[in-house]
Amino acid sequence: NAGVTQTPKFQVLKTGQSMTLQCAQDMNHEYMSWYRQDPGMGLRLIHYSVGAGITDQGEVPNGYNVSRSTTEDFPLRLLSAAPSQTSVYFCASSSSTGVGNTEAFFGQGTRLTVV
Amino acid sequence: AQTVTQSQPEMSVQEAETVTLSCTYDTSESDYYLFWYKQPPSRQMILVIRQEAYKQQNATENRFSVNFQKAAKSFSLKISDSQLGDAAMYFCAYRGRGNEKLTFGTGTRLTIIP
Numbered sequence: 001n002a003g004v005t006q007t008p009k010f011q012v013l014k015t016g017q018s019m020t021l022q023c024a025q026d027m028n029h030e031y032m033s034w035y036r037q038d039p040g041m042g043l044r045l046i047h048y049s050v051g052a053g054i055t056d057q058g059e060v061p062n063g064y065n066v067s068r069s070t071t072e073d074f075p076l077r078l079l080s081a082a083p084s085q086t087s088v089y090f091c092a093s094s095s096s097t098g099v100g101n102t103e104a105f106f107g108q109g110t111r112l113t114v115v
Numbered sequence: 116a117q118t119v120t121q122s123q124p125e126m127s128v129q130e131a132e133t134v135t136l137s138c139t140y141d142t143s144e145s146d147y148y149l150f151w152y153k154q155p156p157s158r159q160m161i162l163v164i165r166q167e168a169y170k171q172q173n174a175t176e177n178r179f180s181v182n183f184q185k186a187a188k189s190f191s192l193k194i195s196d197s198q199l200g201d202a203a204m205y206f207c208a209y210r211g212r213g214n215e216k217l218t219f220g221t222g223t224r225l226t227i228i229p
Contacts, residue, residue: 031215040124042206042219050215058216090160094215104217106160 002026006091006107013081013114021076021110023091029105031094032074036060036087037109043090049074081114088112117142119209121220128197129228135182136192136223138207146212149183149190154204154222163205166190194225202227 007022025032033048035058045058049068063085065077074093078085091107118141128134140149151163166174166183173181178198182191194201207220 033216035217035219040221042119042121042221043217044219045216048216088158092160092217102215103162103165104215109158109160111158 004091004093004105004107006089006110009108009110011110011112013078013112015081015083015114017081019078019081021078021089021091021112023074023076023107024072025074025091025093025105026072027093027095027105028071029093029095030071032068033058033092033104034064034066034074034076035090035092036085037090038087046076046089078112083114086112086114117144117147117209117211117218119207119218119220121207121223123223124221125224125226127226127228128194130197130199132197133193133195134197134225136194136205136207136225138190138192138220140188140190140207140209140218142188142209142211144211148210148212149181150208150210150217151179151181151190151192152206152208152219153201154206155200155202160206164192197227199227199229201225 004025030051034046035043037043047066049055089110092104094104120139147168149166153161164176178195180193204222206222209218
């Protein structure tokens with residue numbers, strides 16, 4: 001089982017460049033999300049999706065776009081990278097049973113540096 | 116909005132000893148779920164243990180157990196017989212019932228002293 005696959009693992013961008021972080025899961029999970037992890041701040045929710053065609057904003061959505069055209073994929077787009085977006089990014093997925101105690105599976109993370 | 120607080124940025128423990136990591140949370144919901152995640156240097160997020168708020172019995176997973184105090188909104192993690200492989204960042208997380216969004220604390224870095 002591949003689980004949640006994130007690419008790339010590392011990336012350096014120049015200010016103003018755009019890029020897409022890829023996330024794919026093979027567990028047929030309805031719910032997918034993106035978090036960013038910064039020192040001393042834990043993980044904060046950027047965007048999430050409860051199914052194909054449905055996305056919504058999390059706690060820190062500014063500067064990021066998402067789309068969910070398929071159940072498997074949930075890419076995160078940085079439109080114009082800024083140094084404040086230097087962070088470690090995690091994609092996660094879970095089976096939305098409405099119960100809430102289902103386990104969230106995380107990708108390996110992407111360390112992004114914006115110079 | 117829910118908040119999760121981990122007041123211990125760093126902890127250390129001697130190998131084979133027991134350590135307790137603290138977590139408090141704030142919520143107006145009555146039904147929810149609490150989690151402890153481990154993040155080793157590999158960066159991978161690994162679920163350690165979970166607790167359903169409606170269950171009074173504290174969850175246990177081998178050497179890991181929780182002390183869940185619902186009235187006090189406290190959810191501490193106890194690691195018994197600490198091993199070198201337990202060294203990691205530990206995150207406490209909250210999820211409301213029927214809501215897949217996780218709210219994380221700021222983490223506690225645990226060091227194991229040989």
